[in-house]
Amino acid sequence: MRALMQDRPLDISSLSRRVEQLFAHKRVVTGTVDGEVTATWRDVVDRSRRLAAALDEIQVPRHARVGTFGWNSQRHVELYLAVPGSGRVLHTLNHRLFADELAYIVTDAADDVLFVDRSLIPVVWPLMDRLRTVRHVVVMDDGGPAPLPDDPRILDYETLIDRRVDGVPTAAVDESDAASLCYTSGTTGRPKGVLYSHRSIVLHALLLLGVDNFAISERDVVLPIVPMFHVNAWGLPYAAMLAGSDLVLPGPAMSPQALAGQLARHRVTFAAGVPAIWRALLPLVDRAELAALRMVVSGGSPVPDTLARSWYERTGVPITSSWGMTETSPLVACSRIATVHDGLDPDAEVALLGTPGPPVPLTELRLVDEAGERVGHDATTPGELQVAGPTVASGYFGAGAGTDAFTDDGWLRTGDVATIDRYGYVRIVDRTKDLVKSGGEWISSVLLENEIMAYPGVVEAAVIGVPDDRWGERPLACVVTTGGARVDVADLRSHLAGRVASWWIPDQVWQLPAIPKTATGKFAKSVLRDQFARRGQSD
Template sequence: MMMNHQLLIKTMLERAYKLFPKKEIFSRGLDRDMRYTYGDFYPRVCKLANVLQALDVKQGDKIGTFAWNNHRHLELYFAITCSGSVLHTLNLRLFPEHVIHVINHAEDKIIFVDEDLLPIVEKAAPQLTTVEKYVIMTDKDELPETSLSPVYHYEKLLAEAADTYDFPDLDENTPAAMCYTTATTGLPKGVTYTHRSIYLHSLAESLPDVLGLSERDAVLPVVPMFHVLAWGLPFSCTWMGSKLVLPGRVLTPEALCTLMEQEGVTMAAGVPTIWMGIYQHLDSGAKYDLSKLRYIVNGGSAVSKTQIAAFEKKFGLSILHAYGMTETSPVVLCSTMKSYMEDWDEEEQYAMRAKQGVLVPGLEMKIVNDEGEEVAWNGKEMGELCVRGPWITSEYYKEPERSAENIKDGWLYTNDIVTIDEEGFILIQDRAKDLIKSGGEWISSVDLENTIMAHPEVVEAAVIAVPDPKWQERPMACVVLKDGSNVTEQDILDFLKPKVARYWMPDKVQIIGEIPKTSVGKFNKKALRETYAK
């Protein structure tokens, strides 16, 4: 028999302090940057845990954070969870009514807020029913003027607190954190993560054939810390002793490339809109030394094999596809090539790397068709991806009816329609609601988007279904071109003609200035449908 040892986040924190006290954390600030070590970080986390106790935070209380990717937010990640309360990262890009809903629904007791985000919280505050206190995080010596009350100064609270704290021995199934979905339809749904789920997810994420995190890495999480806990990277990197590079609020291509060069970043993680902005910046002639960057982790939505090849051939930058969702903590799939695939020809390799990848260790999956039968592993039959495992949610927070819609017989039904090939690599064809059915035939909007984005003058493309009296639905493409481009609708159609089946050809190509995005940078197809459905 083995020891019944509890899997707790505090062991991650203590390992970083004891084994990697010299490793750096760099945080880009509004007024000044912060550079310190895990050795400095630990006593500040202890101070913050004492502050929480002084503010009457009890185990199980929800603590909201309204902050960018910075060192104070990282301190909250560990002080809140390790002391037994629940970290609730608030998505600062949600609609105001959704911000109010998630705070009230989670029953947040205290909100920690970055100074520059005060106006959003001040506007919401009169409608918040459970928040008792606010703590402002600022580099300034005094609090800014604010309508919030009662209000405290983060650094002053820490200055008065003891720098030691005896973190409790919790049950590993104790709730540690929660995030809400971005909700393109209906209200956001809450997902609660436990110490056990975060621990096991961080362990799997760090494995060699997943993200391969190590002490040698310098990691730049561009993905927001309010979005699925920055894909778990703050926890995983701290545990592994990786240098963390936190970019703050300025996420321009220039700022990110400068940061990657300055801090010797070896891995960066974010959504395609970030990477396409960087591609255009580099393509315009900007020069940086990014030679230490092992790979870019791309999630949220796909990049095409053409884009992957362009990054690599032009700038020597390798893209690693990963897939997940709020309900899955998030990492489920990772497109790490198998050893013998290195002998494949270039086109085959890029086609494989454009897929979302294989299931990470620790999870189980099945892909089922409309009849509930598992599809063949032939890369052709489509079905819905279903997953289960120790970091997959078993329910939505206080939402039994919505839970029953997506979680059935112990499986999470993801609503992602996929194929799986003989190698076990999964390719997302579409969200169930975005798949286009034309004359009884399915059209993958994702595949069509990727084909359009292979055009050298195209920056972004989103494909939606529009009603059709004869065929039920037909595809329409919304396309953003490079600045100064003279490409026309017909040029796009001519480009597509030899590449896709005839019935896949869009009935309309609309050239637009910008594709609307969700709060986490994904294409907002709901907004496009509302604009163009008629």
């Protein structure tokens, strides 16, 4: 027997209708190179309709991929609505990638049109001869000084949407239709395309409103510092539409000073970014007015204990850790203080919030050992973390299809090694490829890095395994210090004694001016391994 309920699709056009009908007066603020621009949600939805009509005019086919090279801005939000709402697929591109990677991704996606912030034209235009499927480049003038090429493929965003459009219907879409496309960071081979559905995006946005997750509400002022090219800014623009929140966007003004100014000036209540952002903002928080701030979320890489403690001591707001992947929309787990943790002292609470926490609703987790057997959730036994749920990918788009990242029974192999306790709280131990196996025993680079960063003067630490004749592998600590001060290796080793097992303590410490990072801000350990190998060959 089938239920007698209305069969209405969970699609992105429902978000634009809701925010226009109920929250048209609320603000969308965008930072620019010389100030800020403020619009209302009514303005954003109206302009997105005109943009959808413009896509028809320049004959962008249904289901075509529409690429974006943009900062976090009002125009990017308009693309978030217009492209999937009109039956096309939004493809957000990370302009920080290398040219070869960008050319590969645009070609693999077969993007039909690119929307590019003017300040990013120098990144995109040199690639055009390699982007055979791209018919037009629509320039969004963000005040950048880059000269525009004299080429008929160049179109102006504002000219394109400068028309009155009354009651343009959105395309009829099925909730399982593709809505947006993001590519993985390519840390293990070529970047792979993750194709989100309208349904998965709406469900993910709803999850962010949950009181035990991000608890985003109409009273919030949301600042997504995480880039809009990175997994749809973790779904925050869509969540803000559902809740009716004010949305504050940095635009190209991404300096710590500019971000601190936005946090204070707009009385931001919720902000999300990666640990590097919170580390850069830390010296400024004493002088910024942050009384309105209720929640700071961090993701992308583990939050060092020293950063978490310093942030809480200076602001009174703990950093709440989250965990996810491009393949998971991305939120899978979000930390919180549950009733079983009542009575923890403040330091213990800060430490707990620095771990990924339990899974969000609708998402299931399991641990599997090297033999493929399930691992118990006892908080100590590690296993590969696998994920399933309606906001989790079932395969890859384009050339990435056919990988072994998915199990026979449909779970995503995350490549992370973790433990889970009886209440579902996850602790990431390492990436499977980053574990160090010394003398047949595993060493967690993540846990070791955290203890190294607790040593005075160490700003960043990355641990990699290097060949060793006796033990097979030994951990090498790559460190960056404040002001480049020299590390006393013997003292650092003494600091680690008692904090980690004796055989975890690195024999070598390699001091660097900076640790190489991926385009999404994670430690590029493959680069470190290559650098160490070249260093060994030259010795």
